[in-house]
Amino acid sequence: MEIESICVHGARDAYNLSGAVSVPIYQSATFVHPGMGQSTGFDYSRVQNPTRASLEQAVARLEEGSDALAFSSGMAAIAALMELFAPGDHIIASDDLYGGTIRLFDNISRKNGLVFDYANTGDLHAVAARLTPRTKAVFVETPTNPLLRVTDIAALSAELAGRDILLIVDNTFLTPYFMRPLALGADIVMHSGTKYLGGHNDTLAGFLITSRSDIAEKLRMIYKTVGSCLSPFDSFLLIRGLKTLALRMEKSQENAMRLAGWLTTHPKVKIVYYPGLPSHPDYAVTRKQASGFGAMISFEVDGEDTARELLSKTKIILYAESLGGVESLITYPVLQTHADIPAPVREARGINQRLLRISVGIENIKDLLDDLKQALA
Numbered sequence: 001m002e003i004e005s006i007c008v009h010g011a012r013d014a015y016n017l018s019g020a021v022s023v024p025i026y027q028s029a030t031f032v033h034p035g036m037g038q039s040t041g042f043d044y045s046r047v048q049n050p051t052r053a054s055l056e057q058a059v060a061r062l063e064e065g066s067d068a069l070a071f072s073s074g075m076a077a078i079a080a081l082m083e084l085f086a087p088g089d090h091i092i093a094s095d096d097l098y099g100g101t102i103r104l105f106d107n108i109s110r111k112n113g114l115v116f117d118y119a120n121t122g123d124l125h126a127v128a129a130r131l132t133p134r135t136k137a138v139f140v141e142t143p144t145n146p147l148l149r150v151t152d153i154a155a156l157s158a159e160l161a162g163r164d165i166l167l168i169v170d171n172t173f174l175t176p177y178f179m180r181p182l183a184l185g186a187d188i189v190m191h192s193g194t195k196y197l198g199g200h201n202d203t204l205a206g207f208l209i210t211s212r213s214d215i216a217e218k219l220r221m222i223y224k225t226v227g228s229c230l231s232p233f234d235s236f237l238l239i240r241g242l243k244t245l246a247l248r249m250e251k252s253q254e255n256a257m258r259l260a261g262w263l264t265t266h267p268k269v270k271i272v273y274y275p276g277l278p279s280h281p282d283y284a285v286t287r288k289q290a291s292g293f294g295a296m297i298s299f300e301v302d303g304e305d306t307a308r309e310l311l312s313k314t315k316i317i318l319y320a321e322s323l324g325g326v327e328s329l330i331t332y333p334v335l336q337t338h339a340d341i342p343a344p345v346r347e348a349r350g351i352n353q354r355l356l357r358i359s360v361g362i363e364n365i366k367d368l369l370d371d372l373k374q375a376l377a
């Protein structure tokens with residue numbers, strides 16, 4: 001089945017006897033056992049639930065994995081993922097990660113004895129130079145947030161081959177519609193399903209997907225134990241969101257291309273970060289490993305005042321955190337997603353008071369351009 005069809009049909013409910021076209025919300029905490037020592041496959045909803053299992057089946061198929069686990073948020077997924085590791089284990093992570101991921105690593109995982117090294121994972125030598133005998137994983141976000149730097153997943157996977165090191169990829173920005181990291185050599189894919197997979201800015205969700213049965217087994221054990229599972233209702237909303245993933249990704253990307261191009265011509269805009277611009281340093285590697293560039297754009301304006309004014313003037317593009325929904329959102333990374341990163345570290349990475357990020361939605365491009373025009377006037 002092609003990916004657009006998996007979006008629509010991938011969650012089809014194997015447990016449903018009524019013929020319902022839409023997967024029902026199995027709002028049940030527990031399930032009747034048919035007899036002594038017998039199970040329908042469902043015992044208790046922390047462990048398995050038919051609505052969630054249908055969603056997990058769809059996400060596993062989209063990412064070309066053998067198992068997908070649906071969590072109550074992206075952060076819940078990463079927190080559970082960290083339970084794969086033991087004190088003393090060393091993890092190399094991209095140095096331009098989602099702020100919440102850095103907060104988790106530095107404040108919680110580190111306290112639990114894990115050791116982190118941040119590197120530009122787009123630079124194989126930088127990763128290789130940090131490998132130690134205790135290195136157990138490389139955690140990559142690509143494209144990164146907010147500067148949209150790209151890691152060559154196949155090349156990194158080849159670099160790590162033959163060692164007992166997990167390659168983990170946060171695929172939130174491109175989604176399986178544009179890129180499938182497991183097929184490129186990753187061991188685990190992570191998603192904030194809150195973003196494009198859900199797609200409507202109405203539900204939090206997270207996913208871990210793998211095609212390795214040994215990892216799936218460990219993750220299932222962690223999952224049923226820590227209990228950060230996605231509810232039946234939120235699973236239903238995710239299934240509904242996924243049905244239009246292909247259409248939304250195409251439309252948002254088309255809008256993002258137009259908007260990024262336009263921004264490069266504006267006198268108050270100094271730098272535009274969008275991997276779909278041939279001038280972006282990672283344009284070529286993106287074309288090699290993905291079928292699209294996504295719809296996230298970051299840009300630097302000529303001063304903090306311009307940034308502040310723009311945020312207060314946009315009307316259609318909403319000043320709000322998050323991304324990946326049908327509504328276009330604009331954020332100010334310094335005060336929002338990246339507020340917890342020490343200022344000197346942030347500045348050195350180019351996340352300054354002049355940087356803005358837009359998650360381009362599916363509105364008419366004319367309205368989006370008009371909105372930015374008046375806000376930047």
Ligand SMILES: *Cc1c(COP(=O)(O)O)cnc(C)c1O
Nearest residue numbers: 073074075076098172192194205
């Ligand atoms: C939002 C986000 C997360 C965290 O997900 P939540 O669903 O907000 O918990 C992780 N990684 C990336 C790239 C994100 O954008």
